[in-house]
Amino acid sequence: MEPLDFSHSPMLVIASLFVALMSGFTGLSLTQGLSQRSIEQRKILIVLAAIALGGGIWSMHFVAMLGLQLPILFYYDAAITLASALVAILVVGLALLILHFWKRTRTTLVLAGTIVGLGVLAMHYLGMSAMELCQALYTPLGIGLSVISSCVLNIAAFAIAYGNRSQRGIVVGTLFFGFAVFAVHFIAISGTSFVEVDVLTEVGPLISNEVLAIGVVLSSFVLCGAFLLTGVTVLAPPAGNRQVSARPEPAPEPEKSTSAGTVPPQIPYEQEGRTLFVSTDAVAAIRAEGHYTHLYTATDKLFCVWSITEATKRLAQGPLIKVHRSYLVNPAFVTGFERLKDNGVCHFDVTHLKKVPVSRSRLRDVRDALGV
Template sequence: MQVLDFSHDPWLVLASLLVAMMAGFTGLSLSRGLSTRSVTYQKVLIVLSAISLGGGIWSMHFVAMLGLQLPILFYYDAVITLASALVAILVVGVALLILHFWKRTRYTLVLSGMIVGLGVVAMHYLGMSAMQLCKAVYTPMGIAFATVASCLLCVIAFAVAYGRRTQRNIVIGTVIFGFAVFAVHFAAIAGTSFVAVETQTEVGPLISNEMMAIGVVLTSFVLCGAFLLSGVTFLAPPEPEAVAGAVAEMPDVIVIPTASKRQIPYQKDGQTRFVDPASVAVIRAEGHYTHLYTRDEQLFCAWSITEAEKRLTPGPFIRTHRSYLINPEHVSGFERMKDNGVCYFETANLGKVPVSRSRLKPVRDSLGL
């Protein structure tokens, strides 16, 4: 069998890198802030993140394969091609479930990164096996290098993106993840030779390069749309300071707190007054009512703890216990017990708040632990 010469279209190589970057950003940013959401909501977004990351790995591979220029005509087996996409999505889904439903430690970060790294390699070689009338021939050294590089780069990407869930870390993790998928593909290709074969071993119907191009364009279009939607919501909208300043300069206008501002009402001296939620450190249930704790005061609020959580969501507060909501920005210390914890505050009449076992993980995530 004669080894075939091959080259790559540089524009499609660049396009494959962009696809990997978009997929990485979409998947990693979609899963931001899940610890404050319901379990059902977390599962839905993890599925979407897995589809974005896994589908992006698959799309990157076949965008690059469209740029592979060989002197013969070849096809892809549709069943094996589909299987390679499902493998990538399922493997990424397993890694995300570990990250979001297990205690997030250095071990789970490494484990998740290695799972995704192995998934990238598995998707690559399974996708390559779909080629018909052309056979890819590998070397043990090439496979070993691609596997080690994939695991190492994916571990770094997940450690950065999930070590601290800041916007900066997500962006850096996106770059590392996109480069990891891109580099592993071409590192594996560098250790691959191609030979022409006369027989076909297809499992399902064959796909030509033209049909593959249509499929890749459609998946890339969906990824672009998801990337744009994620990018729009990634950065918080600017505060309307100009409008607030203009109202403040009008002496005849009385500003009344509205539901859109989500001010918290409290009773004092026979009057209903309002406090900014950002200045409240803890909301504690007291029968059908609640007490608000700021740095200097303890205030009585007519809301129940359930109503307070409903009215202030989404917002800065997170439930730590059936009787407590806390603002993580005011936490001055945290102590882990056997199966629960305690948050410490420098507030009037309240020094610490219990953290129940079921709420321990989201509380730690909100504190960046």
């Protein structure tokens, strides 16, 4: 059998890349801040993220396959096509469970990236096997190159996205994830040839490119909606830039006192669906995390619903001082100070925080507080 000549529609190739990027951004955004949520909330969000990521991988694959141009008419087996989508969702869900219910280490990141890398390929080859009246043929070199590239690229994507759970980390991780899914598909296709066959081996009903296009459009439409919803959250203005009413705020109540002196204010944080409190004296630093903040104590990293602007305002009279637009620090926990050219660094000896940047405009305040 002579291999068939094939090509791709450039517009659909570009569209497949955008689908991969949207799914990556949506899934990675949904999983941000899960460690501060209850177990039930984590499970729900992991399911949604797995559907976004896994469904996006499937959609990207079949958007690209819609752009595959062959000189013959061919169909897809509906049952196998559906199975390929379920495989993608399941392997992504497994990887997210590992990342959010196991202790996150370099090993778990590599394991999760490998699982997704192999899952992307499993979905790809299973989806290709759904082709009827046309058979895909592979070479060992093509398969080997696909496996290596898929695992390496997905490990890199998860390492970046989960190495720094900030908006910037998610955006960069999205780019790596989208490129990984996109590149793996076309690396695998480059090692594939197609031949015409006369025998139908259907498991379920046959679907044409037109019917498949409707399914892909619907899945992509849902993905676009989820992408826009998560994007609105990311692009919302910081708390400090929101418009407020002209009505003056009530004057703060005086702090309660005891015989020992002023009672230090309490900072709320969320844990397992409850609001708890920690004294400002026990907080080493506060770091901005989108519209919220993280509190760092000697041993813990806690999630606080205050924005960095609100924390700065509420704690103006406390031990914490602002050293950077994204950080407040408690000088009592600073174990070292390093002066750089135009800024500085405060060093800490706490479990989840080792150093905090000091902006140029805050250097004098920090040096005065530290007595250096």
